[in-house]
Amino acid sequence: MYRAESNELSPSKLFRRHTGAGRRFLPMLPLLLGLGAAQMAAADTIHAVGVENEYANVISQIGGKYVEVSAIESNPNTDPHTFEASPAVAREIAAAQLVVRNGVGYDSWAKKILAADPNSKREVIVVQDLLHLPDSTKNPHLWYKPETMPAVVKAVAASLSKLDPAHAAFFKANVQKFDASLKPWYAAIASFKAKYPHTPVAVTEPVADYMLQAAGCDLKTPWNLQAAIMNGTDPAPQDVSIQNQLFKNHQVKVFLYNQQVTDSLTASFLNNAKAAHIPVVGVYETMPTGYTYQSWMLAEVNALRASVENGTSTTVLK
């Protein structure tokens, strides 16, 4: 369920906004108030926030030039799970007209910021609710699920059309364009599944698990170990031993390593995998620079395929 209320540009919103456009318009406010509100709405861009940068990327693909999007979680060198919001981030989210966030406890800080500054005119899309997932969902990395983004873009287009009804057709066309652009990724997943069914794989944490499941992979790493690494808690020695045996006995074809959650334990897994000549594929929590959502996902599947087909490691996506 996502909140979808009508939103028209009001003078009070001009004060709240801190984007470049907002600042420039502020001194001219008395003048602008004299003009019709409808004219203003047409001339101004919608300010949207994608809490995770993959959602921001998708919003901008749908909204095009009518939307100005910022992303909060985009540093590829940090773990988004441990993100701490600064006052500037809080202001940015509170001022946005459209916010897309993941949910499943991944960005509960954003939920608190939104709750602290209620605004019935703000459109909020929670991806967890779009997919009808319960709070007890164990793996929060929903954007690796092939069915997630089509639902997100549909909701984004609906919200944008409410904020800017004049361009509803434009947003709708972009949704179709987006859905079509996902086809190569779906084809890559299907072809991998057909050619290499039940490929045994090891992972550090569940970041790409949804995609691996879609590709028919057999996840050999115990869930409790994945959860311990994801949450930064003590791993059980039994689980660590199982993982090391997977490498030593060549029971897995590839090791998927999250570049954004590392410690001495994941480093030791990486060494063991390399020692056993098991190819390594680097996966990411947030979209790496130089990619769109579609090209990123396709690159991950291609890296997976290259590792199984030729034994090539792709530790860093470039």
Next chain:
Amino acid sequence: MFAFLSSQPVQTALIVGSCAALVSALIGVFTVLRGNAFAGHALADVSSAGGAASFLWGISPLLGFLGMAWIAAFGMEFLGVRKARERDLATGIVLGAGLGLSALFLYLDVTTTSTTGAAVSVMFGSLFAISQGLIWPAILAVLAVFLLVGLFYRPLILTAVDPDLATLRGVSPRWMGLLQLLVLGLAVAVCALAIGAVLATALLIGPAGAAIRLSRRPAQAIFWAMMIALTAVWSGIWMAYESYYWFSGNAWPVSFFVVVLIFLFYLLAMFGSSWQHKYRRRGITSLRRLQEP
């Protein structure tokens, strides 16, 4: 049992845990005799800033803990005062500043690097997740402590129990105080690595506190402290390993079991010694008289 001992994380945990147990028992006795338990606790807490910084700069966590423990130790000695009350104040001030620093470093860890578990492993330890590369540095740290204490055993004991008498006998209190802090820093670093900076206190003063209740002689007290610490650490590791089967795969942290066992041993030693006093009526032992001015 075979699966337990052949598990690589268990082996690393047993070696690093034993290092921490031996060194903390040895230094713990001096610390408790000198009435420095609070300073020991503060050093351990402050060393967490070094542990957090090590994640930030990508250096060995042992070096991080050690560096910060030494800085704090010399800070306390610099602010240090003779009177117990003022010493507590200086210790408390350094403790507060150090923990503030570790709050900053932990914040920077999670906001600028990909180290998710930094806070938990620095503060509460992750014995099963220690990298094998730290085994030799930990052993070396322990050997250094045993060597230093072995060389200066008598003056160290004398300074710990009666600084004035030590000065009369020609022992330099300044140099002995410095040496004590040097080895205390090393011990704290190994303990913090094993069971975390916050819990290191338990290992540092728990077994020593229990042992001093059991024995009248420093050498014997050190021996008992080592036995208690090793038992607590080994049983703790075994229980954490077994807890995997108790809670269907959700093992409890090692540090919890180690600390609980140390507490139980302390209680046992307390009741044991009061029973001893009641029935044996041997009077106050030489050690206890020296300990209480």
